[in-house]
Amino acid sequence: MGTLFRPGASFLHRLPAGAKLLALIILVTLISIIATNPLTGIAVLIAILGLFTIAFPANGPALLAKQLWSLKYLLAIIVIPQLLFGSSWPAVAANALRLTDAILLASLFTMTTKNSEMVATIERASQPLKPLGVKPQTLSLAISMAINAIPMIAKFSAQTKEAQLARGVKPTAALMTVPLLVASLKYADDFAEALTARGVEI
Amino acid sequence: MLIDLNAVSVAFDGKTALDGVSVKLDQKRIGVIGLNGSGKSTFARLLNGLVTPTSGLVTVGGINPAKDAKAARRQTGFIFSNPDVQIIMPTVLEDVAFSLRSSGLSTGDIQTRALAVLQRFKIDHLADQAAHSLSGGQKQLLAISAIVVAEPKLIVADEPTAMLDLTNSRRVAEVLLDELEQQVVLVTHDLNLAANCDIILRFAGAKLVEFGEPAPIISAYLAEN
Numbered sequence: 001m002g003t004l005f006r007p008g009a010s011f012l013h014r015l016p017a018g019a020k021l022l023a024l025i026i027l028v029t030l031i032s033i034i035a036t037n038p039l040t041g042i043a044v045l046i047a048i049l050g051l052f053t054i055a056f057p058a059n060g061p062a063l064l065a066k067q068l069w070s071l072k073y074l075l076a077i078i079v080i081p082q083l084l085f086g087s088s089w090p091a092v093a094a095n096a097l098r099l100t101d102a103i104l105l106a107s108l109f110t111m112t113t114k115n116s117e118m119v120a121t122i123e124r125a126s127q128p129l130k131p132l133g134v135k136p137q138t139l140s141l142a143i144s145m146a147i148n149a150i151p152m153i154a155k156f157s158a159q160t161k162e163a164q165l166a167r168g169v170k171p172t173a174a175l176m177t178v179p180l181l182v183a184s185l186k187y188a189d190d191f192a193e194a195l196t197a198r199g200v201e202i
Numbered sequence: 203m204l205i206d207l208n209a210v211s212v213a214f215d216g217k218t219a220l221d222g223v224s225v226k227l228d229q230k231r232i233g234v235i236g237l238n239g240s241g242k243s244t245f246a247r248l249l250n251g252l253v254t255p256t257s258g259l260v261t262v263g264g265i266n267p268a269k270d271a272k273a274a275r276r277q278t279g280f281i282f283s284n285p286d287v288q289i290i291m292p293t294v295l296e297d298v299a300f301s302l303r304s305s306g307l308s309t310g311d312i313q314t315r316a317l318a319v320l321q322r323f324k325i326d327h328l329a330d331q332a333a334h335s336l337s338g339g340q341k342q343l344l345a346i347s348a349i350v351v352a353e354p355k356l357i358v359a360d361e362p363t364a365m366l367d368l369t370n371s372r373r374v375a376e377v378l379l380d381e382l383e384q385q386v387v388l389v390t391h392d393l394n395l396a397a398n399c400d401i402i403l404r405f406a407g408a409k410l411v412e413f414g415e416p417a418p419i420i421s422a423y424l425a426e427n
Contacts, residue, residue: 114293190287196252198348199272
């Protein structure tokens with residue numbers, strides 16, 4: 001873990017990040033407008049499977065399945081309340097499929113786009129926001145750092161869990177919170193010093 | 203390049219971290235030893251302005267890091283003991299390239315230079331890998347690459363081998379002491395490493411207690427502790 005990008009030589013990998021980002025925005029907008037029934041949602045999902053296969057000929061379907069599995073809790077949070085409040089099955093399925101399709105497309109974008117290209121695109125796209133006080137370089141750096149922080153937090157979590165197991169304690173969310181927070185704050189502190197040492201001015 | 207400390211003291215929250223240190227250094231390999239809390243890391247951090255003196259004057263190559271931290275950081279690269287905190291970008295090549303973001307070079311030239319440094323340290327095969335997935339030694343070589351690509355005149359390494367196994371520790375030591383053309387200040391607990399420096403500074407109780415030829419200073423340090 002640490003980067004979502006997966007190297008490849010497909011045309012999706014070669015497409016400029018800006019074009020892909022624009023296509024993503026258009027496609028997600030279209031999906032939210034036209035995929036109002038489950039059949040359309042499934043048709044889009046099949047098309048996305050095709051894109052995954054083109055991007056990753058060796059394991060595209062498996063990657064898609066992995067992404068789908070990672071959405072299970074999110075989908076449960078979306079689907080269960082709607083069913084409880086009496087929405088019809090087709091409407092709930094259409095909503096869930098719309099969301100799934102949009103997330104899978106976004107995943108495909110991040111999996112076929114190098115972080116540096118994505119950051120450069122975001123930096124370019126946020127240039128017009130300069131008069132509003134937005135610093136494009138700071139914004140893109142913040143996004144990179146956020147992506148980078150994910151594996152570190154995961155590492156702290158694993159270390160905390162291991163330390164608690166070693167002491168004969170069953171790790172629970174309540175027991176994990178404080179050590180995880182302390183480790184994360186220490187990391188933030190050291191990271192800030194390293195950023196300063198590398199001449200980063202935010 | 204001359205590193206010049208004149209009656210430098212540093213205090214944090216009323217506690218003295220460095221007490222009246224005066225020394226002039228122009229050796230290529232400078233070792234710094236001492237027990238934990240002796241002041242050696244504070245000394246190292248003074249050199250690129252991560253810490254500023256409470257009193258006294260520090261100049262490195264004529265630059266006062268307390269006054270012109272930006273110029274000091276261009277001139278002095280810093281390597282920390284924990285390589286994880288030094289990684290800013292997600293992949294290896296991107297992290298090295300990040301050091302050149304303000305260089306004015308084109309994206310292509312930045313990539314070429316970053317890749318050349320990775321090749322130099324024999325980690326170019328990891329260029330597209332997630333930086334956090336590397337081993338400790340590879341991460342430390344990445345941290346060195348990210349510093350070297352910016353071509354500083356001085357490299358300060360604060361216990362760079364502390365978290366590494368024997369093989370990786372040897373490789374990092376080899377790079378820092380034998381392969382870099384830059385002046386290196388090496389803060390370390392590894393006395394074998396320190397013994398290979400041109401000069402050693404020994405800190406104790408926030409004071410610079412002695413400096414000079416490595417062998418007698420290491421012997422005195424071992425006898426005292």
